[in-house]
Amino acid sequence: MENRPLEYDxxxxxxFMFTTIALGIVGMLIGVILAFELAFPExxxxxxxxxxxxxxxxxxxxxxxDAVIFGFTLSGIWATWYYVGQRVLKVSMAESxxxxxxxxxxxxxxxxxxxxxxxxxxxxxxxxxEYAEFEWPIDIAxxxxxxxxxxxxxxxxxxxxxxxxxxxxWYYIATxxxxxxxxxxxxxxxxxxxxxxxxxxxxxxxxxxxVSMYAGTNDxxxxxxxxxxxxxxxxxVPIVAMIYYFLxxxxxxxxxxxxxSLLSFWGLMFVYLWAxxxxxxxxxxxxxxxxxxxIFSVILILPSWGSAINMLLTMKGEWQQVAASPLIKFxxxxxxxxxxxxxxxxxQAIKSVNAxxxxxxxxxxHVHDGTLGWVGFMIMAALYHMAPRVxxxxxxxxxxxxSQFWIQTLGVVLYFTSMWIAGITQGMMWRAHDxxxxxxxxxxxxxxxxxPYYAIRGVGGLLYLVGFLMFAYNIYKTMSARxxxxxxxxxxxxxxx
Amino acid sequence: xxIAELQAYGYFALVVFLVIALYSYIYHLYSTxxxxxxxxYEKFSNIxxxxxxxxxxxSPMSDDKEK
Numbered sequence: 171m172e173n174r175p176l177e178y179d180x181x182x183x184x185x186f187m188f189t190t191i192a193l194g195i196v197g198m199l200i201g202v203i204l205a206f207e208l209a210f211p212e213x214x215x216x217x218x219x220x221x222x223x224x225x226x227x228x229x230x231x232x233x234x235x236d237a238v239i240f241g242f243t244l245s246g247i248w249a250t251w252y253y254v255g256q257r258v259l260k261v262s263m264a265e266s267x268x269x270x271x272x273x274x275x276x277x278x279x280x281x282x283x284x285x286x287x288x289x290x291x292x293x294x295x296x297x298x299x300e301y302a303e304f305e306w307p308i309d310i311a312x313x314x315x316x317x318x319x320x321x322x323x324x325x326x327x328x329x330x331x332x333x334x335x336x337x338x339x340w341y342y343i344a345t346x347x348x349x350x351x352x353x354x355x356x357x358x359x360x361x362x363x364x365x366x367x368x369x370x371x372x373x374x375x376x377x378x379x380x381v382s383m384y385a386g387t388n389d390x391x392x393x394x395x396x397x398x399x400x401x402x403x404x405x406x407v408p409i410v411a412m413i414y415y416f417l418x419x420x421x422x423x424x425x426x427x428x429x430x431s432l433l434s435f436w437g438l439m440f441v442y443l444w445a446x447x448x449x450x451x452x453x454x455x456x457x458x459x460x461x462x463x464x465i466f467s468v469i470l471i472l473p474s475w476g477s478a479i480n481m482l483l484t485m486k487g488e489w490q491q492v493a494a495s496p497l498i499k500f501x502x503x504x505x506x507x508x509x510x511x512x513x514x515x516x517x518q519a520i521k522s523v524n525a526x527x528x529x530x531x532x533x534x535x536h537v538h539d540g541t542l543g544w545v546g547f548m549i550m551a552a553l554y555h556m557a558p559r560v561x562x563x564x565x566x567x568x569x570x571x572x573s574q575f576w577i578q579t580l581g582v583v584l585y586f587t588s589m590w591i592a593g594i595t596q597g598m599m600w601r602a603h604d605x606x607x608x609x610x611x612x613x614x615x616x617x618x619x620x621x622p623y624y625a626i627r628g629v630g631g632l633l634y635l636v637g638f639l640m641f642a643y644n645i646y647k648t649m650s651a652r653x654x655x656x657x658x659x660x661x662x663x664x665x666x667x
Numbered sequence: 668x669x670i671a672e673l674q675a676y677g678y679f680a681l682v683v684f685l686v687i688a689l690y691s692y693i694y695h696l697y698s699t700x701x702x703x704x705x706x707x708y709e710k711f712s713n714i715x716x717x718x719x720x721x722x723x724x725x726s727p728m729s730d731d732k733e734k
Contacts, residue, residue: 258715424712
């Protein structure tokens with residue numbers, strides 16, 4: 171035992187790989203159910219009127235968003251952190267009993283949080299703030315989980331052998347700091363048991379209920395500063411951290427321009443935090459704030475494309491790898507979708523475009539080409555790259571991966587194209603009026619027209635879920651596949667049949 | 668001038684400051700490049716490519732102690 175050479179310890183990474191897959195299945199399954207509920211409303215009561223409370227759209231919707239954001243994506247971020255962090259800092263978690271303990275505590279406390287979130291949302295206990303639905307006891311637990319993540323990051327950095335922090339580490343640090351700040355400020359809330367109303371009554375409501383510390387327009391501003399930057403520091407920054415490690419590693423190519431990666435990083439940090447105002451165009455927030463939100467959203471194209479182009483150029487001269495390796499396919503399509511959705515977002519943030527796009531399905535389409543095409547593809551690619559290395563087995567099936575790739579790509583395309591058509595149709599119908607200014611259509615007219623697109627969206631989501639189940643099966647079977655030699659793990663991941 | 672106007676001017680000043688800071692950073696990155704006898708940023712890509720625990724670090728921590 172004493173004479174064994176030092177190895178990276180992937181215990182905690184493996185635990186989070188498991189939750190990435192499990193919570194991914196849960197979140198995406200609920201998403202597909204929701205899509206079909208919108209197309210076929212009778213599914214809302216599919217288990218009968220008695221259980222309608224638990225199966226209706228409004229009860230399930232936060233479970234979908236929170237399961238994919240705080241379940242699938244966060245787990246994926248942590249799985250990759252506990253893998254990438256050790257490797258680029260050249261230090262093993264086996265070298266520190268303390269950090270190993272923190273890592274495991276991080277995981278198990280997170281599991282407690284997941285159970286609490288799922289149970290409370292199913293029961294309908296919610297603050298009713300979008301993406302911040304958790305009541306105060308859960309918020310406190312999440313803050314503790316987050317602090318443990320921070321201890322893990324800075325603890326590992328503290329004992330590193332590599333003096334320079336690789337670009338991915340900067341992105342992981344930004345994820346930690348960004349979410350910490352956003353989460354704390356947006357979830358400032360007062361338990362109702364501590365408050366008293368105008369009539370002087372105190373101890374109102376259940377012990378777990380709370381009200382936001384902000385009111386009206388201020389609440390909306392803080393909420394969307396948080397909401398949009400949750401996209402920044404949950405769906406962009408950590409996923410860029412992943413691609414800056416996994417694409418060069420899998421392809422064996424150095425990053426096209428390390429300098430460009432640094433300046434895109436700081437560009438993203440400067441610009442992103444100011445763009446949230448675009449969620450509140452034509453609302454009661456000050457006009458200059460709305461304009462600034464629009465302008466910063468457009469400027470955001472530069473740092474976003476800086477990273478994305480850097481990734482595509484990393485493949486310069488090596489494009490045959492895209493054809494040969496399904497893993498590279500996932501990452502190249504992921505960064506392409508990143509470019510695509512970071513162009514689409516700024517377009518939607520332009521005031522005149524937003525006048526049509528706001529509140530329509532086009533927004534839903536935009537979110538999903540980013541999350542399915544970029545976040546989902548990149549996290550799956552990261553886990554595919556990690557699996558042979560943490561299990562020391564080849565990936566079970568290359569052909570299954572290829573089929574998964576095409577099924578999911580088709581799914582994403584069906585999803586966003588149907589939502590484009592639905593959204594623009596909706597936007598145009600809502601604003602159509604006759605020569606006297608009377609609205610030409612009632613709301614139900616749009617619902618009737620949109621039905622086929624909602625059905626197509628459901629099918630697109632279902633295809634993506636099927637692909638995700640193929641991914642889960644492939645990873646599961648990888649654990650019993652052919653063992654590989656250390657030398658096979660240098661760059662391109664070994665794959666069976 | 669009311670508080671809202673002050674905020675807006677403050678915001679604008681901050682934006683100008685951030686733009687100057689970012690462009691100065693770009694200038695700094697490219698003007699201290701290896702060819703001009705400065706920092707070689709591109710070598711840091713190797714941190715990911717050579718990341719086995721037995722690989723030599725690109726910039727070892729022990730460099731500090733040797734100085």
